[in-house]
Amino acid sequence: MNDFDKIAAKNKGKITIQDLNGFTMLGKGADGSVFQLSPEKCVKVYVNEDNQKKELYALQIGQSSSVIPRLYEYGSNYIVMELVNGGNLKAYLKKEKQLPKLIAMKILFMLAELQKVGFTRLDTEVRHIFFNELGEIKVIDHKRAMTTVRSVPTKLFTGLKKLGYLDQFLGHVKELHPSIYEQWKKIKLI
Known part of the structure; x- marks a missing residue:
């Protein structure tokens, strides 16, 4: 996770897939790619920042529910959230x-x-x-x-x-x- 924090800080809150070389990719879809950061956390890097905003808003609203993954941090094109094992x-x-x-x-x-x-x-x-x-x-x-x-x-x-x-x-x-x-x-x- 420390390596990710350094990458995010260096890039001023914007992450590319290339920045995440060395992290395990868990999935890739039309909206973006998901990488494992630790046994408890993953990061979703979005192709479209508007989609990041939509999902971030929903995750923020849903934090009171046990069925929604925990939200840890975010940048302009990524969200760090609970890894569902x-x-x-x-x-x-x-x-x-x-x-x-x-x-x-x-x-x-x-x-x-x-x-x-x-x-x-x-x-x-x-x-x-x-x-x-x-x-x-x-x-x-x-x-x-x-x-x-x-x-x-x-x-x-x-x-x-x-x-x-x-x-x-x-x-x-x-x-x-x-x-x-x-x-x-x-x-x-x-």
Whole structure:
């Protein structure tokens, strides 16, 4: 982490991917690249500074929730946040070949938390839902959390359907929270 601090200070709060040679890249997407800084922290370096601002705002708002990664520091094009050590829901479903009631409960808790902190997008993709080594649920990639309005988890449904687990998830929702199930049914999501 000390090396990263020196890089950030030298570059006046702007980081390039080349600056992070020697750090392990955890992932790369359209918005940027994520590198591990320590066993507890990672840094996301953004291609577009506007996307950094959007995600930073969502992370700041979400700090009261256990499902949002901890925010440590940021610069004009990067954010240092909690490293979620664990796998995502997509990998879990492919490996375990089932969606247990406990996982459905955690997903419903996550959706409630997104609403509680004030996000306008109450949805995420299955690949952005992680379970840490303690089995706690965490959600990453929040750049659209405050700019997209979606009160129902359509992306989550699409991902679960593609993997073959939507019916199993909805069966759990019907049992655990019949009112949510009926709400989704009324708006013809299911």
